[in-house]
Amino acid sequence: MATVAALVAATATVVVAAATPASAATATFTPVADTYVQSDTASTNYGTATQIVVDNSPVRRVFLRFTVSGVSGTVTAAKLRLRTISGNDGSPAGGTFKAMSNTTWSETGTTWNNQPAIDGATLGTIGAVTKDGWYEVDVKALVTGNGTFSIGGSSSNSDGAYYDSRESGADAPQLVITTGTTTPPSGDPVFVGAGDIANSGSGDSATAALIDNIPGTVYTLGDNVYDSGTASEFNSYYEPTWGRFKARTRPSPGNHDYVTSGASAYYSYFGSVAGPSGRGYYSFDLGNWHIVSLNSNISMSAGSAQEQWLRSDLAASSKPCTLAYWHHPLFTSSSNHAPSTSTRPLYQALYDYNADVVLWGHNHVYERFAPMNPSGALDNARGLRTWVAGMGGASHYAFGTIQPNSEARNSSAYGVLKFTLHANTYDWQFVPVAGQSYSDSGTGSCH
Numbered sequence: 319m320a321t322v323a324a325l326v327a328a329t330a331t332v333v334v335a336a337a338t339p340a341s342a343a344t345a346t347f348t349p350v351a352d353t354y355v356q357s358d359t360a361s362t363n364y365g366t367a368t369q370i371v372v373d374n375s376p377v378r379r380v381f382l383r384f385t386v387s388g389v390s391g392t393v394t395a396a397k398l399r400l401r402t403i404s405g406n407d408g409s410p411a412g413g414t415f416k417a418m419s420n421t422t423w424s425e426t427g428t429t430w431n432n433q434p435a436i437d438g439a440t441l442g443t444i445g446a447v448t449k450d451g452w453y454e455v456d457v458k459a460l461v462t463g464n465g466t467f468s469i470g471g472s473s474s475n476s477d478g479a480y481y482d483s484r485e486s487g488a489d490a491p492q493l494v495i496t497t498g499t500t501t502p503p504s505g506d507p508v509f510v511g512a513g514d515i516a517n518s519g520s521g522d523s524a525t526a527a528l529i530d531n532i533p534g535t536v537y538t539l540g541d542n543v544y545d546s547g548t549a550s551e552f553n554s555y556y557e558p559t560w561g562r563f564k565a566r567t568r569p570s571p572g573n574h575d576y577v578t579s580g581a582s583a584y585y586s587y588f589g590s591v592a593g594p595s596g597r598g599y600y601s602f603d604l605g606n607w608h609i610v611s612l613n614s615n616i617s618m619s620a621g622s623a624q625e626q627w628l629r630s631d632l633a634a635s636s637k638p639c640t641l642a643y644w645h646h647p648l649f650t651s652s653s654n655h656a657p658s659t660s661t662r663p664l665y666q667a668l669y670d671y672n673a674d675v676v677l678w679g680h681n682h683v684y685e686r687f688a689p690m691n692p693s694g695a696l697d698n699a700r701g702l703r704t705w706v707a708g709m710g711g712a713s714h715y716a717f718g719t720i721q722p723n724s725e726a727r728n729s730s731a732y733g734v735l736k737f738t739l740h741a742n743t744y745d746w747q748f749v750p751v752a753g754q755s756y757s758d759s760g761t762g763s764c765h
Contacts, residue, residue: 373478412444513539513679522711540572540645
């Protein structure tokens with residue numbers, strides 16, 4: 319992950335050092351087995367239950383087994399992540415978790431009477447928990463590479479903690495493993511992401527699996543979570559998928575994030591990396607590039623605070639290349655949302671300062687346009703190349719009338735749009751999720 323070298327409060331500009339442009343690689347595994355045992359039902363097996371429980375009255379103990387494969391390089395972090403169920407009010411004690419030597423216990427055969435010993439070193443303890451929340455235990459002392467690992471959990475508190483089991487689908491326990499820094503062959507920064515991301519479906523999990531293996535800075539193009547941008551939705555949908563990359567993410571807000579008044583949950587979830595709360599526009603440098611994240615949910619008119627800030631920010635930048643992104647597209651061929659002409663003043667400012675690339679979401683499709691001026695005319699000399707990249711996980715839209723200068727389109731593949739940012743050029747690549755084959759790639763030059 320690129321390191322943040324400085325934060326300039328006056329312009330909300332984060333300078334990202336080019337010396338470390340790529341992040342560590344992350345892989346996520348779900349259990350191959352999990353169950354719990356209960357002292358007052360000593361012969362009962364709970365291997366197919368949708369929850370696992372730690373408690374001391376009655377005594378309940380948790381067992382999880384993970385098989386790790388395909389991991390290369392040095393493991394620099396390993397986290398066990400558990401999600402508390404929605405039907406329980408929480409607990410003052412989330413349990414103590416230890417390594418286990420037994421890695422062959424039976425998920426559907428283990429009972430209180432024949433339970434394996436929780437006999438290894440203590441890995442960590444979870445404190446108080448509330449419902450519908452994700453909690454982590456550092457298990458790096460146990461998980462050092464590929465192999466099979468068992469973890470046992472117990473509690474000394476009579477108010478039990480209830481977690482979703484592997485039968486719960488997207489809410490299943492996770493083992494998140496990070497390996498040492500990987501750098502793209504060029505050594506140049508990678509910028510990867512999409513918009514319209516997280517809901518109760520599987521598309522967001524599939525696109526997150528792509529980013530697990532792509533280093534660099536992650537961007538979002540708004541509508542980070544559906545349907546209403548609530549704290550619960552961020553916790554339930556975004557956190558277990560794209561939330562894995564929050565430390566290296568530079569988001570932008572969408573209209574669904576603003577269904578919650580003032581997008582308060584969005585700003586709370588992302589914190590300072592989302593820019594000043596309620597404003598939501600900011601900039602940072604990435605290698606030889608100046609990157610600007612804008613907010614199309616507030617005033618963008620000529621003379622507005624945001625438009626004036628953008629012009630000042632661009633004037634202050636010394637980088638030869640500029641990329642900007644926000645949610646609502648000025649140009650799009652989708653039949654669901656028409657072009658958002660209110661964004662034109664932002665595009666005009668970028669054009670006036672010779673910016674190069676603009677990214678949008680909002681329409682749940684992939685579309686690439688040739689370089690255009692603010693009125694939408696082809697302009698190979700000074701025009702900005704634009705993308706609609708709303709294929710992060712929400713269900714797809716359709717295309718209507720194809721707009722002038724639309725060069726590539728797809729409305730069926732989930733994926734991410736990856737940029738490699740060179741000194742004066744850039745490479746782009748649409749990366750489809752597993753099982754889909756649509757591709758689009760190319761190279762462009764900075765003005």
